[in-house]
Structure formats: C-alpha cells, structure tokens
Amino acid sequence: MSGFQLAVRLASEAARALDDPARAMAAQAWVGGGAPAFAAELDRRRRALAAALEAALARLADEGDAVPSLAGPATYLGAARGVFAGVEPAQLHRLVNGLAAAADELPRAAHSLGAPGVAAIGVWSADRSDDLRRRLALIQRDDAALAPAPLVAFGLYGGHAPSPAADLLTRAAAGDTGALARLLDLQRRAADPTLAARVNAWWRLLDPSSRDRALTSLPGLGLLDGLPAAVRDRANRALLAREKTRLAVLLTTVPADPHLRLTWPGFLDRVLHELRHVQAIEDGLAAGGRNGRPPALLLSFDTRALGQAVISFGDPDAADRVVAYVPGLNTRLASFGGDLNRAAVLWDQAHYFAPGQRIASIAWLGYRAPQIDWQLNVPGRSVAADGAAEVGARSLVSLADGLRASHDPSRSAKLTVLGHSYGSLVTGKAATLRSGGFADELVFVGSPGVGVRSAEELGVGPGRVWAGEAPGDFVADLARFGNDPCDTSFGARRFGTRGGSVFGAHSSYWDDDSQSLKNLANIVNGNYHKVSR
Template sequence: MTTPGTASTAAPLLAAYRKVTELAETHAPALDKAARTMATSAWVGGGAPRFGDELMERRKRMQAAFEQALTEIADLITRQGENPPRPPRLVSPITVATAARSAFAGMDIEAMERLVAELDRTGHSLPEAGSKLNAECVAVGVAATAGRTVGEAGTWAASQAGDLRKRMELLKKEGPAPFAGAAGGTGGAGGVGADLAAAGLVGYGLFGGFAPDGNGAGALLARAQTGDTEALGKVLALQREGKDAGLAGRVSAWWRMLDPAARQGLIDKAPGAVGSLNGLPSATRDSVNRAFLSLEEKRLRDAKADLVKKRDEHLRLPGLYGRSGTVPGIEVELEKYSTMLARVEAVKAALAEGGRNGRPPALLLGFDVNGQGRAVVSYGDPDTAHHVTAYVPGFTTTVEGDGEDFKRARSTWDQVDGLAPGKRTASIAWLGYDAPQINQVFMPDHSVASDKAAEKGSKELVSFVDGLRASHQPDVPANLTMVGHSYGSLTTAKAAVQRPFGKLADDLVFVGSPGLGVGHARDLGVDPSRVWVGAAPDDQVADLESFGGNPYAPSFGAKHFQVAPGGHSNYWKDRSESLRNIGHIIAGGYGKVNPPLEPDPALLYYLQQPVPSE
C-alpha cells in the first residue's frame, strides 16, 4: 500500500498539472487578439464600448478559470508533499497606442473582419479546450467549474462571430455605400478606399445588439420598422431635444439595414418625417423631401382653393357681409395658406439655383411649412464634400423672406470653390429653428432680447450636425465650419457648448454677433485658434454685447478677420473682404485670412487731442 507523499501518489497530479498548463498556455490568450483589435480600432459609440467591455470580461473570466484549476491542482500536489511546478503567467494587459480620430473619420473594415475571424476561431477551439480541462480536473478530484467557464467563453465567441458576420453582410449589401468603396462608394480622397466604414454603422449596426437604449430610441426604431409612424414621430421628438449625440448614428445604421420595402413603406406613409431624420444619406433626404414638397404644394393649393370657394359662397349671401367683400374668419385662414405657399415657392426658387454657374445640384435636407417654417438647403452633397459649411441666420429670418439667406449659402459656395480647386464643397443654409421676429420682441420665449430662442434652436442644430457626421462618407476627409450671423451666432455658440471637443465643428465663424453667451473662446469646445470673429466697423448689433462677454474684445481669445464697412447685413457681399476671409477659413487657408487693419497711431493721437476753443 502506497504511503502519502510518495512519487507514485503525486504523479497523476503532476501529469494533470502539466496537461492543464499546456491547455492554459495555448488557450488563455485566445481572446487577446480580438480584445486588441477592439482597443486598437478605438471604436466608440453605439454598442461598441459595451461589446468591448463584455469581451474583456469574458477574457478575464477565462484566464482566471485556468489559474483556478492550476491553483487547486497545485494545492493537492503540495498536500502530497511535492513542490508543484512554477505556474505560467496567463494574464497579460491589453495596451495599445491609439491616435485621436476626427468625427468624420470611419472605422477600419479589415479590423472588423479580423475581429470576426478571431471570434470564429476561438468559438471552435475553446469549447474543446474546456472539455479537456474538465476531464483533467475531474480525474484528480478538482471541481469542473473552470472547464465550464472556458467552454462558455467559446460558446459566447461563436455566437458573436455569427451575429457580427450576418450584420456585416447585411450592411455590405444595403446601399447606398454603407462601407465606403466596398459597395459603390466614391473611393475618394486619402487613398483609403474600401478600408473604412462610418462610425455610426459600426457602433449601431455591427454592434447594435450591445447598444444601450436609455431613451428608448432603439425600441422606437424597431416599431417604426414595422410601419409605425407614431413611433417615428417620437424619434423626431428625441431628435429635437438634442440630448443624444449618438441618435443620428443609430438612425443611420437602422436605415441602412432596413429592408428596401420597409423603407419605401415609411416614405409612402410619412415622407415629411422620413425626410427630417438626421443620419439618413443626404441624397435620400433630398429625394424624399422634394416629393414631400410637391405633395405639400398640392395640399395647400387645394385647401386654399376650397377656402376661396367657401368665401365666395358666403359673399353671395345677401346683406350678410355688407359691402366689405371679405369674410373675416376665412381671410385669416387664407392668409395662413398664402404664407405657407410662399414658403414652398421660396424653397423651390432656392433649389432651382443649384446646378447653375458651375455649382452642384442643390439638396433639400429639411422642409416644413408649419409654424415659422423650416428649410435646409445644401449646395453640394455634404456626404461627399471635403469642405462642409452651415450658415445659421438670425433675427427676422423667415423661409418665405427675400431669399437672401439661401443666396448667402450660394455666395459662400462660390467663394470656397474658387479657393479650393479639386475639392468638393457643400454650403448649407440652415433655416431650421424659430428665429426671433420683430412682432415677438415683447414675447419672453421668443424675443431677440432673450436667449431662449437660441437655446431651443441650438438643440435642433446639434442634432442636424450629428446627422451630417453620421451620413458623411468616411473615405472622404472633411472639415466642418459653422458660420453664425447676428442672433444666429448665439444659437451656434450654444450648440458648440453642447458638443464640446470639436464635435459640432472644426471651425466656428461669427459675424455681426451681439454676444455668444460665454466669457472666452475656449468655452466653445474648440481650440480658440479655430474660433473666428468679424464685425463691420459700422455694425451696431456687434456693439451690443447683449449675451455674455464681448466676443470682439482681445481678452475673449478669438481670432479676428478683416471686414469692410457695410453695416449688419453685407458680410456676404460679392468680392468683399469679409466673404473672402470666410472662404479662406472654410477652405483651411488660415494663413491667408487678413486680420483687421490696425489704426494709424498718428491719426489716433490727432483724434484724441482736445478741440481748441475759439
């Protein structure tokens, strides 16, 4: 009979320890490559962070399971009077150096394919390793929990590989060009071609199963997918709140993965809602909104004709309305419909200017006749442009106005195109909020003397810009410049504060500003060297300092550019110094921006002298 501590008694334990060590050294690092791929690619947003956390947790548990098995076998060896072998090092940190990414940058498709391949390989190897580990543990009287943990890690990896592969294939099949260059994309600048996918598609498409849904947007989009237009309306309500910076990315992924029949069904049921969804491809929004514009025009003209007929019938009633020739209640309604039709005509006129004088076609990115009206027109496709700029107007702006706001966007496009040959430009007129009006001066929530209209408008502006970034083709390097004029500068500034670290824009330009609501340029979420201010010497609005510190004071920290005299509304005058400087900023020609002229010291000295008495 063998006594405790003899070699023959410890031999099976030592043999098991060696076999488990071999299994651990082979399989404990099984999820390392996948984890490193997630970390190196710096995927953010949507479900990517949660997927990465889950992957790291599975890796940690699996490695801990191998360590647990070795520790328990080593304890048994020690009890037999033997010294167990030195344990292998199984846990290694995942450390990578990652470069900062522009918000317009895409995600590496090859990395995604490597990730799927690694998970697939691990999904086949770890269950078998878990079974072998379980057998070794049971043979020497150790609990089988470690083997089950390793096997579960493999089962999880296999299920994720299958899910990710299905999502990738669906994304690749759906157009237009969800993966730049891989499915009819531009192949564009930078030579990266088919190597990139839009960040939102990765976060909410590829890793959609892990995406958090705190505001219920995911559930609402799932309902909308079935044709539920009420759910779609609730998504638009979330969009107007501007709180969720990832909403446009989620919408972008959802739309691209949506069955074509489901897309068309939603367009047929609610074209206005679909055309308002930030994150959809700009070409899609334009197509839907143009059709909606035509439908609205017909609806409004028919309704107005019915009212005219009704009024005429009332006027034929003897003596009821005297000789005034009007029916007061109906006249009010007719005026309302006339205003809404004027908005339709203004948008049609703005769109007609696209494609003229060398400009690209205009795209209608948003339209609504109700309330004060909404219209967002882009000259050039922001999804494929290298230089994207959005102009935010201010006090008294209306869609049905004189067309000056759309003209300013066109003048900006003309200027930038001349300064950046070979680069594509998109210049957007964003009439997407209720700008204060003259008849609202004494209305606290809408007065130009209050910042409430700017606060509300800024939420819609950040959502719109989130959509620009979500729909932009990732293989085209781009720079986004926001230009705020008058009260629109306050709206733009408030939007910048809500999307810090350059998530609203790469450059901020303010002209004729009554104040930005902050005390220093650095409070706007971008480097102060990328905050630009200009004011005409005779612009009285720029002297008001109504909101926060004076943005034109040297202490504010912004960059100044030269503007010639011309009052409050001539910053976009053809061949003006201000328009030329704005164009250089948008085109990235910062060294060509002319600073304000320094006053002549001798003249200043002369003007400061007392006037001699007679």
C-alpha cells in the same frame, strides 16, 4: 537637399503615421464600449509622437535651422461619443491596418532620427493592432453571422444600450407615423447624442423594399437627422410637392357651413402664406446647379408660421469641407432668399479658391429667429433674450449629429459652423451642448455675444474659433450675450472684414469681392495662412 532637410521630411512623414487610425475611429470603426478610452489614448499617442519627433529635430538642427511644428489635427466628421455601441468591420480593418503600418514605420524613423520615444509608440501601435485584429477575427469566423451593414453591435466591443429610439425605429420601419412623430420629438430635444447615429444605422440595415415602403408610408421621414442627405432630399421634395397640391386645393374649396365662411378670408391668407413659403423653397432649390454649383438638397422644411428650411449646396455626406450658416434676427422663410444666396456665394468663393475640394454649403433656418414685430418683448421670442437661441441650439446640435452620422466614413472632412448676428448665439449655445463633439470650427460674424466669456468654453480646441466684425456694425458692439468674440480677451482668431457695404455693415460679410467673403472661404477650406487679419 541638406541632411537636416531630409530629417525634416522623414519626421513629417512619421508624424502622420497615426492620422489614418484616428480617422478610422472617427468614421465609426468602433463606437461605445471601450472605444472612448481607446480614442483618447490614440489622441495622446499622436500628440506624443509629434512632440518626440520635434525634439529629435531640435537635437539635429544646426544654428539657423528652423524646427517645424509637426502637431496637427486629423480633421473629420467623427462619430459622436455616447452609449450606442457597435463596430463597422471595413473601418475596423482600416484601423487595424493603419496601426500595423505605424508599427512598421515608426521604428525605422526612430533609428534614423535617434528618437527612442518614437520607437515606443511603434511598439504600442503593434500591440493594439494585434489585439484588435484578434477581436475582429473572432466575430468574423466562418460560423459567425457577419454584419450586413455598418454600426452593428458586437458583444466583444460592448452591446446596444437601452434606448426608446430602438423600438420607435422598428415601428417606423413598419409604417407607424406615430413612431416617427415621437422620433422627431426626441430629435428636437437633442438629449441623446447617439440618436442620429442610430437612425443612420437603422436605415443602412433596412433592405431595399423596406426602405421604399418607409419612403412611401412615412411622409415626414426626410426630416430625420442621420439619414443620408440624398434620401432626405428625395423624401422632402416629395413631401413639398404634396403640400403644394394640398394647399392649392384648399384655395378652390369653399366651406358649406356659413359660420366657417365668416373666417374664410383669414384662412385663405394662411394658405397663401404657406404657398409663398413653398415658392421660396422651390426658388432656393433652383439656385443649385447653376454657374457650376452642385445641385441643392432639401434637408428639412416647415411651411407653417414663420417657416423653416435647411438647404445644402452640395452633398454634405460626400464633402471634404462642410459649412453650415446660421442666420439671425428677422430671418423668416418668406425672405430666406438672401440667406440662401449667402450660402451659395460662400460655396462659389470657396470652390473658386479650391476647385479640387468637395464643398457643401448649408443654409440653416431650423429655428424660429427673433423678429422685430409685436412679439419683441415676448419671452422666448425676443431678440433681447436667449430663449429662442436655447430652442434653436438643440435643433442645430441635431443637425451636426446627423451630418456626422451620415457622412461617408471613407472620406475625411471638416465641419465649420458660421453664426451671424443672433445666429452666433444659437451657434455658441449649440457648441456648449455638445462640448467637444459639435463642430471642428466655429466662425462668428456681426455677433452680439455667443453665451460664453471665452473661446475656450466652446470646446472646439485652440485656434478653432474665428470672429469678424465689419466697421460700423453696431450689433457686433453690443456684447449683449457675453464677451464680444472680437475682443482680445475672448481668445478668438480675428480676421479682416474690409471691402463690404459702407451702409449695411451688419449684412456686408458676403458682399462680392469683399475681404470678409474671401476670408470666410479660406477658413472653410482650411487655408489659414491665406486669411488676412
């Protein structure tokens, strides 16, 4: 191995010195107080470190030697930035130790490569490590009350900010169903980016008996974003079984009032409609655990009206790669099987390409999608307007907040949101609602526009927006809601979509053995060099 190759190896290792501290911050080591400023400074130091190392390699390179790019994201499902304040001691220890390791490693790399700028970043790491270690020692004295679980607020890092959720969560723990209803209303509005983190902290601080009591006394508990996915699945399956029993009983009950009998046929139709929705959810859950797939988890559902459901193939809390698929026009729970299959086959393909990765593929029908029916021109329901997307975006933002809050803080992960057709508009609007904190990556297929003129406005960073358009997909040519994501001027990275159905172009992106499905799987896995253009 040449001297330059050895230098490249050394620089590559040194460039990752601050990655683990960045992941510790994203894992809620420290939220609120001075955390946002520290996280921003840490990110600046990571970028400066990569630039200093690349400059050092450029000075050492001979003619013909290629200097690699050392800048790269430390991908994770990070904590939302907001007013909630607290620390998680285990992750704070990880942050302190990661900074100490960088302080030890970087001066040696600086000496070997002749890069004084790298040494300066090592000095900064040592100072921050010593400061945070002193703070941590103060709150963990023998005579101090130690935190029994993550996300407890400490005065040294900024206390809890006032929030209506705090009182509601306390009341919910005592079995107050009205408090739960108000929490779900706050969740639908998605105005508080810290709500899911508060829910997660509340749950993790409850003792086992209080958790069991909440699961028993709060039938809709599993609908709360921020709870662990396994808890939500347990609660929602129990609620689904109760709904099925209730509806079955209604089918056999004839009202004594003769006036009610006149409307009985219509009432029975509604009951049968909801029972079909229950069956659709059960069929979707049964698709998990087959052919090597992980079990399916029921994260949310609603059997009323057009119906809603959120089902994940794989546990998103323990996954390395999480993808949430957002469907579009004409999607309803009664016909959700096709969309569930899209999430399932995307899991299959991603797992086939990367069997060592932990993958969770979510089918998200968490909004009332526009329908081709008598409501086509009704404001807020029409596919020609963005009213349904505005409402859906808030629910989608809440899902992302919850995925970040409940994800295992000891594991790094990447969240990709995949919007199809009108669902791409929902996704685009959600990204702008949580600019910089919604997802790590966005993918649009068959998009009529995503509500903005350029990829930069979506706030996920350069090179993190992808777009695909199948030949013959007329919806993707409409550009009804802003610039076409596949237009060069939009700034997205385009990927190939050949090999799908010739006739159903708009729905061909998940066809077996298609170029588009393979590319989607490689994007989810982060294998960008394998994505065909």
